[in-house]
Amino acid sequence: MSALELRARLRDGTAVVIAVAVPITLATLFGFALGGDDPPLRATIGMVDLDGGQFPAGVRHELLSAKELRGVVTLRDLPGQDQARRELDSGAIGSAIVFPAGFSTSVGAGEGGRIGVLTSPESPLAGVVARAIVDRISALVDARTLAVRAALLAGVSGDDVKDLVERNGAAGPALELGDDPLTGGKIDLSVYYGAGMAALFAFFVVGASMRGLLTERRHGTLDRIRAAPVPAWVPVAGKAAVGFALALTGACLNWAASTLIFGTTWGSPPAVFAVLAAHVLAATAITMLVTSRVRTDAQADGTLMMVSFVMAFLGGSLVPLFSLPGPLREVARLTPNAWTSTALTELAGADRAGWMGWADGMAAVAGPIGALCLIAGVTGGLAVWGLRKGLLR
Structure with a gap:
């Protein structure tokens, strides 16, 4: 048949x-x-650094040096949240990441920290990219916070905690973006x-x-x-x-x-x-x-x-x-x-x-x-x- x-x-x-x-x-x-x-990923993201510490600087360095994000993400430094909101309203940026004051100190002390994300319905892609970046940062913050608390509970003196944490791989902001679906092939x-x-x-x-x-x-x-x-x-x-x-x-x-x-x-x-x-x-x-x-x-x-x-x-x-x-x-x-x-x-x-x-x-x-x-x-x-x-x- x-x-x-x-x-x-x-x-x-x-x-x-x-x-x-x-x-x-x-x-x-x-x-x-x-x-x-496809898809043509392009996003301009504002960065509000009210902390001025090591962590935001490290994040900025990693984002700018990541090969996967070249031609995809453009960072713009902004002085404050009000300026960021104005830039969002005008369409100059699609989203913004806000590091609050004292963020690096709080993370270093094992107290964690919260990063703000401002988005606009006019630029949903930039919001997705910003949230993906913040999710990676939050994972790093959680890892460092856990490491610091574990060291303190183990009886390590406050002066030695930082060196111990850094020697054991929870030092600072190192973003691995290669496997991110936004930056893959x-x-x-x-x-x-x-x-x-x-x-x-x-x-x-x-x-x-x-x-x-x-x-x-x-x-x-x-x-x-x-x-x-x-x-x-x-x-x-x-x-x-x-x-x-x-x-x-x-x-x-x-x-x-x-x-x-x-x-x-x-x-x-x-x-x-x-x-x-x-x-x-x-x-x-x-x-x-x-x-x-x-x-x-x-x-x-x-x-x-x-x-x-x-x-x-x-x-x-x-x-x-x-x-x-x-x-x-x-x-x-x-x-x-x-x-x-x-x-x-x-x-x-x-x-x-x-x-x-x-x-x-x-x-x-x-x-x-x-x-x-x-x-x-x-x-x-x-x-x-x-x-x-x-x-x-």
Whole structure:
């Protein structure tokens, strides 16, 4: 059955058009029109140093010397909070970090300290960057505070506490920003939309095969097959296998075309292939579920198109996930496209950052692959139940 289906799909040309020509063409057009690093992180952050001590100076030095933040974060020294608020209102800065007076002394004495963050709804990205920086600083403050208190409880004299803490690694502000998601490798939009088109058209490629079941039922072919000594599941399995193989081949060709045309990378090849295979498996199961719930070719076409584009929109195949409102980003977790987009974005960004090998790549996408397999298992089980009750009855 699979061989017959494959020959039919190749003979009428639909497989080549839907699986290869259209997604590669659209991905290429998107890449040329929108290609470039994504997202374009740029933030101007004000720094109010009312402390004048060692800690704010160390933080400023680390931020200015961090390679990952060059061209991303611009610091502006401001004399006070009032000036910072005026700069925020005028749009001159997107956020501000405020070190209160006595901060360094308080941290050094093991009493901790609180850093203020001023943000503006007009510059949400700068607020995210400032809060991420403050979160890192707070972790360092907590570590030093704990170390100082432990030293004092151990009976170390106050004069010796500072030297002891510094010798044991809790000395001062050393920010490790390399693994921060805001400063990791950015991806090229040609990669993003190439992956998006591969994810979207996987549904159409598998759908073209599964739709053939409805056509064969209308023409009486399924009845003749059931009259032969052939199990009822064979036609479904044959079409699903061909749809899966063609969709996976098309996705891999899209991946290869994106790499060759734009000279970009999607990340660790074994991990990318595993993600694409898991996505196509989920798309096959969802398409089977749609087929089990409709009665005519027209219903199948309309329903599959609606499901495919809704999942593509919510899942980041057409619109980047970070641009969606918060509630929609939560709903997106129900779609295979979102997990695929998240996994491939992680792989591409990490590979550009220079640390992703095949083992790291597989570990990084284990979660999304598990989610995709779960979606495939649930929808596939519902599809089998529906087919037994309807199409194959």
